[in-house]
Amino acid sequence: MKILISNDDGYLAPGINALAEQLATIADIVVVAPDSNRSGSSNSLTLDRPLRVMRAANGFYSINGTPSDCVHIALTGILDTQPDLVVSGINQGQNMGDDTLYSGTVAAATEGFLFGIPAIAFSQVDYGWAHIEDAARLAKDIVLRRLDELQTPYLLNVNIPNRPYGELNTVVATRLGKRHQSEPVIRSSDPHGNEIFWIGPPGQAKEASEGTDFHATSHGWVSMTPLQIDLTHSSQLERLKRVLR
Numbered sequence: 001m002k003i004l005i006s007n008d009d010g011y012l013a014p015g016i017n018a019l020a021e022q023l024a025t026i027a028d029i030v031v032v033a034p035d036s037n038r039s040g041s042s043n044s045l046t047l048d049r050p051l052r053v054m055r056a057a058n059g060f061y062s063i064n065g066t067p068s069d070c071v072h073i074a075l076t077g078i079l080d081t082q083p084d085l086v087v088s089g090i091n092q093g094q095n096m097g098d099d100t101l102y103s104g105t106v107a108a109a110t111e112g113f114l115f116g117i118p119a120i121a122f123s124q125v126d127y128g129w130a131h132i133e134d135a136a137r138l139a140k141d142i143v144l145r146r147l148d149e150l151q152t153p154y155l156l157n158v159n160i161p162n163r164p165y166g167e168l169n170t171v172v173a174t175r176l177g178k179r180h181q182s183e184p185v186i187r188s189s190d191p192h193g194n195e196i197f198w199i200g201p202p203g204q205a206k207e208a209s210e211g212t213d214f215h216a217t218s219h220g221w222v223s224m225t226p227l228q229i230d231l232t233h234s235s236q237l238e239r240l241k242r243v244l245r
């Protein structure tokens with residue numbers, strides 16, 4: 001098995017190192033990841049400047065671009081053959097509900113999926129990397145499960161509680177929940193007195209009922225959500241047809 005690994009926290013992040021170490025025991029791995037933290041970059045591609053690929057001493061490739069750039073360039077310019085799987089993460093912090101639209105971690109997996117390759121995005125629920133080795137062991141277990149019985153290619157979003165490996169034995173299939181609106185923007189000023197803004201943190205979970213990713217992880221379970229990319233609102237489409245008639 002050949003696995004392409006990327007992330008949005010950058011090629012030096014503990015999460016991608018732990019993941020690569022575990023997956024290297026079961027597959028041929030290639031790591032291609034941003035050269036800096038590009039969290040929140042969603043599916044953006046860099047089109048206004050050229051990109052450079054660097055190779056680190058440990059063999060990881062880094063690119064001065066987004067997670068989507070990394071997977072795109074890996075698949076079209078670095079790898080000789082298509083990988084069997086694209087894996088992203090392990091992200092520092094949860095990607096649940098609406099987070100999945102902003103997430104560069106999910107985007108890296110999505111880029112593989114858009115090329116017709118099965119893909120999995122992994123995130124740890126809490127910041128700080130606690131139990132990252134345990135999360136990476138679990139990620140390896142998930143890669144080894146019989147996911148080929150799913151419709152392929154599949155795109156899976158996995159959120160892992162920061163717990164010891166022995167407590168990560170419940171993996172549940174979930175749907176995305178929803179968050180409240182983001183917290184307010186943070187206003188400040190730069191050293192020259194000019195006004196500056198920091199985007200505020202995401203809102204708290206709003207739709208966290210049974211069956212959602214929020215519900216599962218709040219119980220300490222590992223959450224796995226199958227994602228799709230078609231944003232068409234089918235019932236609204238029918239209404240729109242009636243309106244335009």
Ligand code: MN
Pocket residue numbers: 008009038039040091092105
């Ligand atoms: Mn991140």
